[in-house]
Amino acid sequence: MFKVQVYVTLKEGVLDPQGKAVRGSLLSMNYDEVQEVRVGKYIELFIEETENLDERIDSMIDQLLANPVIEDYRYEVEEVVSN
Amino acid sequence: MFKVQVYVTLKEGVLDPQGKAVRGSLLSMNYDEVQEVRVGKYIELFIEETENLDERIDSMIDQLLANPVIEDYRYEVEEVVSN
Numbered sequence: 001m002f003k004v005q006v007y008v009t010l011k012e013g014v015l016d017p018q019g020k021a022v023r024g025s026l027l028s029m030n031y032d033e034v035q036e037v038r039v040g041k042y043i044e045l046f047i048e049e050t051e052n053l054d055e056r057i058d059s060m061i062d063q064l065l066a067n068p069v070i071e072d073y074r075y076e077v078e079e080v081v082s083n
Numbered sequence: 084m085f086k087v088q089v090y091v092t093l094k095e096g097v098l099d100p101q102g103k104a105v106r107g108s109l110l111s112m113n114y115d116e117v118q119e120v121r122v123g124k125y126i127e128l129f130i131e132e133t134e135n136l137d138e139r140i141d142s143m144i145d146q147l148l149a150n151p152v153i154e155d156y157r158y159e160v161e162e163v164v165s166n
Contacts, residue, residue, distance in 0.1 A: 029147065039126050042090050042091070044121040048116040064112065
């Protein structure tokens with residue numbers, strides 16, 4: 001079994017209204033040191049042994065987990081003992 | 084300037100309807116190897132030098148970015164050159 005940690009973030013230059021809203025809230029809570037906030041997705045996939053693992057992960061992400069037009073992604077794969 | 088990478092995930096045992104929905108979609112797209120999906124948040128904070136940085140980050144997360152009742156979090160801090 002493999003544990004895949006996927007990090008999806010908005011591309012540089014893409015407007016991040018959610019990040020702006022979070023920053024606004026933090027400022028109103030007197031966290032004035034916060035200069036910028038970017039909000040993305042962190043997804044854990046537990047996947048059984050399969051051929052072309054990386055290719056399969058890339059296509060899962062491209063087709064469903066991230067929007068390739070406005071989002072970037074990276075992922076890490078580690079083998080885990082299935083419970 | 085500090086870049087803080089925050090990872091927010093649901094606690095073990097907490098129902099993850101979003102994760103279940105994503106898994107269902109992946110199965111319908113013939114990614115049968117996917118056994119489980121957990122969906123969380125990945126947040127980047129850019130913060131100016133401040134006293135008690137870790138304490139301030141913990142309280143930002145506890146108060147706004149994560150729900151301590153059902154979510155766990157971890158974060159990494161790195162110093163960056165502000166642009």
